[in-house]
Amino acid sequence: MASSEGPRFMKLKLILLVLACSALCTAQQHDEKPGEERELLVTQFSISGVPAIQGLLELSRSESVPLGIVVDGDRLCKTQVSYSGSNVPLSFVVKSIVGQVPGYSWERAQDSPVLLVTPVSVRPATEQFLNIVDHRYGPMKANLQTLALTLWVHIRYVLYPDQGTAGSILSSKDDREFELEARDATVRQILDRMAALAKGTWVLRPLPPTLAKLAGDLPFAIFSSFGQVGSDLGGLCSTEAEQPARK
């Protein structure tokens, strides 16, 4: 059912995307506007011979800066990188790390403080996923896990409106809660908001060729000092978020 309806549905979403980008997103209202803030100076950061994705997560954690990472293939997970420097702009550190990974680049998000690390050539399914528009997200005040799960329920509804989602969210009693509301925002924009709120990193795992084959588990993860949502690094690097073939 999902695979037969998918293409028609994707077209609809792409049209909405244009509208979404031309509208003033609620998601942007509280974000820092790039260029208006002085760039963070990294006092001291050093990594040696670690997978690039691990190095980027360490940078995000140690400097409390929001990052967005799109994993495609295994280069980001298998390329070992090193860096050592002090009193340099954050973008310089990101550039130095990403520069060691063939086929990857970085850019500053146009509408958020998030630095994005993506393949030079992003696959269509990935583009489609990140550009899915959620017309109404929130308002809600919840821990990071609930925020991410809610986004995933909404994404699934957009992709598979006839399929239900059920689950369970374990959480600690002292989990930090964040307030988030967005209207007509893309998945990438909402993930950016979450990363900015939690001063962490969202990571999109490799997706199947078509979104119709997306499995039920979260295809993205969020790493933050306030908690981790979704797969760990091993899970993000090892498999595609693909639904098992149906008989």
Next chain:
Amino acid sequence: MAAHQTTRLDVRELVAAAGLSGHYGGIQFAVPANAGALDSVHLMYDETARSSALMEMFSRDPAATLQERTWAGNKQWTTWAPMLALRTPDPAAGLPPRTVLQPTILVRNTTAKKLSASLTISWRGDSGRGQAKLPELGLAPFATQELQIGTMQKQLGIPDDAHWALVTLTSPALPDDLMAIASSYDASGRYGLETRFSDNLGGHFVGGEWLADATHNTLAAVTNGGTKATDARLTLHYDNGQQKYEMQQTIQPGEQMWVNFADLIHHGVPDRKGNVLPADLNSATYDLQDLNPSPGSLMQGTLVLDNVWGNQVQPQLPECCGFPSPAWDPDSYEIGVGGVFPGYIEGVDECNDQLENISYDFSAWSSKNPAVAAVTTEQVQGVSPGFTTGSAGGWVLEGSGDICAERDVQVSVPITVQVPTASRITQTLSSHSVNSANFPTCTGTQAGWYRQVEKIVTDQNGADIVLSGQNLSETVTVGTPNDLGITGTPQMGTAVTDESGNFDDTFFVCSSSCPASSGQTDLSQTISDVLPSGGNPYNLSPNALVYKCTSITINGQ
């Protein structure tokens, strides 16, 4: 002796009948059983001097051990006479001018063995303080030896203007093998003061009353009999216990804190909080506390003086406050493998009913089965699932009237080392329908149910595991029936239990079949628990989840 009988003995007649010579000696009576049923009073009177005295008699337990009666760093049995009046009386004592006292110490060997003893005199007076050591005493069996301190003062380097002395007697003998008394009377026997030898060191004493009226005054000395400096707090209670006056002082080993009750009142001496005693106050009760860990190293001596008759009113001896029934806190343990918990031994101070940590008195901490739980000083650690008993052994101060003694005590505590086995709901935090309008979890045309519960992990016996830092994760799988068309079952993150062992679990379902469908989707949830100590995760018993448009139940709850 018959029941309730009193027998009067005339010492002069006894001495004559026995053909004894000399002018001093010792008396003892012994009973094979029921010693507590007998009491004795020894009076001496001098018709010529028109004076009398209540002679000290001591109880002696031949079975008393050194450990029961000696602590605070003292290696040999030690007894102290805290307020020996020297030749020249302190004007504060209220004796007539030019009275010259004859301070005397009598030491008696109560055993059939030859015993030795060391005596030290720490004097204080107008010109300062000092210490003098007397020659070693050697006492033949049952011998009594008299030490005329007054005649030895010059030889010992004690100046004439010294008024008081702390006398310390130390002996390799067992407690009470030696008995000693110290007194200071003038040549006529009319005026005099006595100070009692005692080995009663303690951490808390209560007593009274102290007098300071037109005809009385009270002098007190708090002695540190230990080998380390300690902080003493002496509290006076007055106005029917409504008011108090606190003095606090660090006392070095062998040193004393002196108090002149009348001076405190009449000179308006402020206490540590700035309070002064009322000018018309004439009596108070007191308590004395050693602020450092038990069993305490303080001793309290008091002289209540009669300014008219020039002698002392026999003061009531302070009550020694012990801890009669020490116990573990907590009184049982349910802990996980690797879990480390504190454990204390607490006792109730029998004088003020306050609970105090007396773990310091316990030196032997052990586990009946170290393979299940390790027990070390003030700590219990789970090693492997099972049940065992933890123990702590030590010497605890036990008061018996004015006598302080230490008692060998063993206290135990049951320990269950828990295995994470299942989880249970402690409370439902929220439960309601969801749709895109009323709650943002579901979106579009989907609707469903939302339920948030608080949970706790339980052990092999169904008891809660109250342990923080357990790392929990889960897997959720869809079973049958699946009337709500669930294809996505994300498993989200982890939880870490709080100090009560609690964590939250939020269940939700969003389906296009809701809210109309009366069907259900069954799921199975398995929670994995990694204890704070690490190691392999424990897979808890699976929970049966039933999701409907109008409810979510967990194991039927």
